[in-house]
Amino acid sequence: MNETALRALALPSLGRVLELAPLREPGMSDPQGRDWRQVMRTGDALAGMPPLGENDVTGFEEIVTASTHLGCHLDAPGARHIAGVASGMPYAEFYGNDGLRALGADALRPVLTRGILLDGATDVHFEHIEPGDAVLIRGGITEGLAEDLAARDAGFIGLETAGCDRDLPLPVISNLLLDELASAATGPFLLVLTPIRGDGSTGAPVSPLAIL
């Protein structure tokens, strides 16, 4: 019995599903200059593949190149290191050029939990934070907030930005779109994370959902 998920599933009353990830497209915002590139690759890109069979089947597909850290994503356990050590493991033991040999995105799991929106982080009632909550922060994150949330055993911190200039004590969901949620949510909601997991990837792109 997953009590955290069951409690979260009981929260929605409107049946309204909000997407919190920005659309992936060329030139999307990224402070480190990462980009999303797509090339149509089927036959002549403009005409698609030549008609096939008596049913004249035609079609398109593309190749996309991007970092797993572009847009909304979760970091893999090995994404960050201090002095060459990540999650207690030295660099040489987990780094691989075509994928991390340990601490990769394969360790990430889908999450259904309660979501809380903190708007401006000015009026925080920490007694309302429950273990496992995903706390989404609209506006900047204030000094000490993450530590206070970690002390309440919150599960995730969500940010509108690509990251934070310091290491945070909780897993971070970055690059969230929170304006629509702020105008629509009147209380806690169901937050869903279903990361796209690659073998040995250093992060996992995700399209988080808030269900009201």
Add this chain to the structure above:
Amino acid sequence: MTAAYDGNGDRSPRWWPSRYGEGDERGALNELTAEGVLSALRLPAAGRIIELAPLLERDMPSPIGREWRQVVLADRALGERGSFDDEVSAPAHVGCHVDGLAHLGIARRAYNGIPYDELATRTGLRRLGAEHMLPWVARGVCLDIAALRGSEVMAAGDAVTPADLDAACERQRVEPGPGDVVLIHTGWMAHWTDAATYLDAEPGLGWDAARWLTDRRVSAVGADNWAVEVLPPEDAARPWIVHQHMLAETGTYLIENVMTAELVAGGHAEFLFIMAPLKGRGSSGAMVSPVAVV
């Protein structure tokens, strides 16, 4: 039905506009409603999450030259503190993914009759791209067709028929309805670690079974194989005909490489299905990591 594609490509009677209206770009996602979301959220009894997407791997089975590749970047990794990054290159159509409505068409027309000369650029689709998709929070139904054959794994080329779907519904006491996501269990993913066998052919939906499903106005159909439809096709002269009916004619999304074994093993015929596409502008499909919640 306002459309009637007969499987003859350019010679078919006109099969557009879509039943969701001229100009529509969402297809069967129009079947999802707020009431449907709320009733699906009430289905789970245990809150247990079952992952339906396999891990993306370099050597996983990927047809027609598709490949998932990554390079891990470590240029800042050896300083006092830092982070790794990576670069992944892949079609949306590897691993578990949802086919968009322009992925396959009929004689250079995509869903809703949109002609190809209005559709594409070299860097993406101008219409029907993944930006038009919505997340799925819906009732899921898993139909165990392998069980009807008395087998763990159906044979390559074994076409699922309407009689199979009726029998599975009766046996599992479930009935798909509008907006539902129907997952077909063939057992074929037992070959996932043997790419040559997995890709060479597969059991899957036949033409009549596809129409059985779209008559019920389901929003998406997935299967534990790489094409949802049976391969080789029932009529060798008509490849990808189920894709044509599903994507182009009826706007019904296809979800490929879905791990259904745990659903079947647990007897989960009905469940909450959640799928949040990784949406790229102008993409013909989207990577997904769907879950069933029971």
